[in-house]
Structures are given as C-alpha cells and as structure tokens.
Amino acid sequence: MIKIEQEAWRLMVDHAQKTYPNECCGAMLGLIEGDVKTVRTALPLENAYPGAQRERYELRSEDLLVAEREARKNGMDLIGIFHSHPDCDAYFSKTDLENSCPWYSFVVLSIQKGQFHHANSWLPNMEQTEAAKEELEHPHA
Amino acid sequence: MPKIMIPTPLRQFADKKDAMEVRGTTVGEALAELTAAHPDMKKNLFTDEGKLRSFVNVYVNDEDIRFLEKDKTPVAAGDTISIVPSIAGGI
Numbered sequence: 718m719i720k721i722e723q724e725a726w727r728l729m730v731d732h733a734q735k736t737y738p739n740e741c742c743g744a745m746l747g748l749i750e751g752d753v754k755t756v757r758t759a760l761p762l763e764n765a766y767p768g769a770q771r772e773r774y775e776l777r778s779e780d781l782l783v784a785e786r787e788a789r790k791n792g793m794d795l796i797g798i799f800h801s802h803p804d805c806d807a808y809f810s811k812t813d814l815e816n817s818c819p820w821y822s823f824v825v826l827s828i829q830k831g832q833f834h835h836a837n838s839w840l841p842n843m844e845q846t847e848a849a850k851e852e853l854e855h856p857h858a
Numbered sequence: 859m860p861k862i863m864i865p866t867p868l869r870q871f872a873d874k875k876d877a878m879e880v881r882g883t884t885v886g887e888a889l890a891e892l893t894a895a896h897p898d899m900k901k902n903l904f905t906d907e908g909k910l911r912s913f914v915n916v917y918v919n920d921e922d923i924r925f926l927e928k929d930k931t932p933v934a935a936g937d938t939i940s941i942v943p944s945i946a947g948g949i
C-alpha cells in the first residue's frame with residue numbers, strides 16, 4: 718500500500734488545482750518499508766507535453782534524474798509519479814499504461830471543476846498491458 | 859571505475875545495492891556487467907530481443923545516451939551512469 722503524508726499531499730493537490738484545466742505531473746519521494754510505501758514529500762514538475770495539456774502529460778527524464786538525486790541526498794527514494802485528470806475520473810488510461818514504468822506507483826488525482834475530487838494509485842505491469850489498483854491512504858483535503 | 863546508480867525499485871534485484879562499480883568502457887559493456895552480476899535485473903531493463911525497454915533511458919552524468927553514442931557511449935573512471943524512467947500519460 719501507499720500512504721501519503723500531509724505536506725506531500727498538500728503539494729500534490731495544490732499543483733493539480735493550480736494547473737487545472739491542464740494536467741499536472743510530479744514525483745513522489747519517500748521510503749519503502751516492507752509492503753508500505755510512505756510518501757514524505759512531493760516534487761511538482763513541469764508538464765513537458767508539447768501539445769494540448771488538457772489531456773496529456775509528459776515528464777522530462779532530466780527532471781526525474783534530478784528528483785532521484787534529490788531523494789538520495791535526503792535519504793529518501795523516488796517511489797512514485799503523480800498526475801491529474803481534469804474533469805475526469807482517476808482511472809489509469811490506455812495512454813497512461815502505454816507510457817508507464819512498472820517500477821513505480823502512479824497516483825492519479827481527479828480534479829473536477831478545478832477542485833480535488835478523488836484519487837487512485839496504480840501499479841502497471843512490465844508489458845504495459847494492465848495496471849493493478851494499489852491501496853492508497855491520503856489525508857482529507 | 860565508472861559507477862552505475864541503481865534506482866530504488868531495482869535494488870531488490872541487486873542485493874540491495876544502490877550503486878555498482880563496473881570495468882566496462884562503454885555504456886553497453888557496463889550494463890552487460892550489471893545484468894551478468896544480477897540476472898533478475900535484465901528483464902527490467904531489456905526486452906527478450908535485447909533492446910532497452912521503452913520506459914528506460916540511460917544517462918552518462920547529465921547526458922542522455924540517445925544524444926551521444928547510445929550503447930557505444932564511452933565511460934571512464936569518475937563517470938556516473940544513471941537509469942532513468944521515461945514516463946508520460948493522459949486521460
């Protein structure tokens with residue numbers, strides 16, 4: 718399961734609401750202990766998708782490299798990626814699946830009319846053909 | 859010796875190590891050394907045909923090897939090889 722701490726959650730929701738009606742994206746840093754991933758902090762990153770960002774996002778690998786280094790420096794790990802679905806449910810879309818990486822948790826935040834609505838976490842498989850729902854615990858907005 | 863940084867989720871396949879020093883003089887050799895030492899790492903990085911998976915990017919220091927000489931990119935003592943995910947999506 719994945720647990721998101723208060724401050725990290727605030728950063729994620731803020732970033733998603735501010736970028737509305739576009740999609741936002743970012744990295745989640747924290748610790749993994751046994752079956753529990755704890756997100757201590759979030760790193761809002763720029764959506765680098767060159768087209769309409771209302772329905773697409775793209776992370777720059779350079780930004781993820783920096784996120785990974787930042788995590789190591791602070792004794793944490795890069796454990797997941799978050800992005801938003803403006804006026805859409807927090808499912809894992811075909812586009813999400815085809816551009817995913819099986820090493821990370823993918824938290825999707827549904828933003829409805831500019832406000833946080835609900836979220837889900839997903840674990841895509843290696844072949845990028847399906848994603849399992851991961852138990853997600855986050856503070857109330 | 860060049861050093862390969864191992865992303866957290868892959869450390870379980872590398873005896874929990876977060877980095878590995880390698881003797882290889884190119885990125886291709888260095889990655890081959892990593893997967894030879896830790897065979898379970900291989901399917902996470904390469905397809906059955908031996909190509910890097912679509913979600914894997916490799917950097918030497920701050921440069922993406924796709925814009926250098928790909929797997930023939932030279933590496934030397936003091937260089938850091940990073941395995942970085944490639945991620946995008948939508949609705």
Ligand SMILES: [Zn+2]
Binds near residue numbers: 801809
């Ligand atoms: Zn999505």
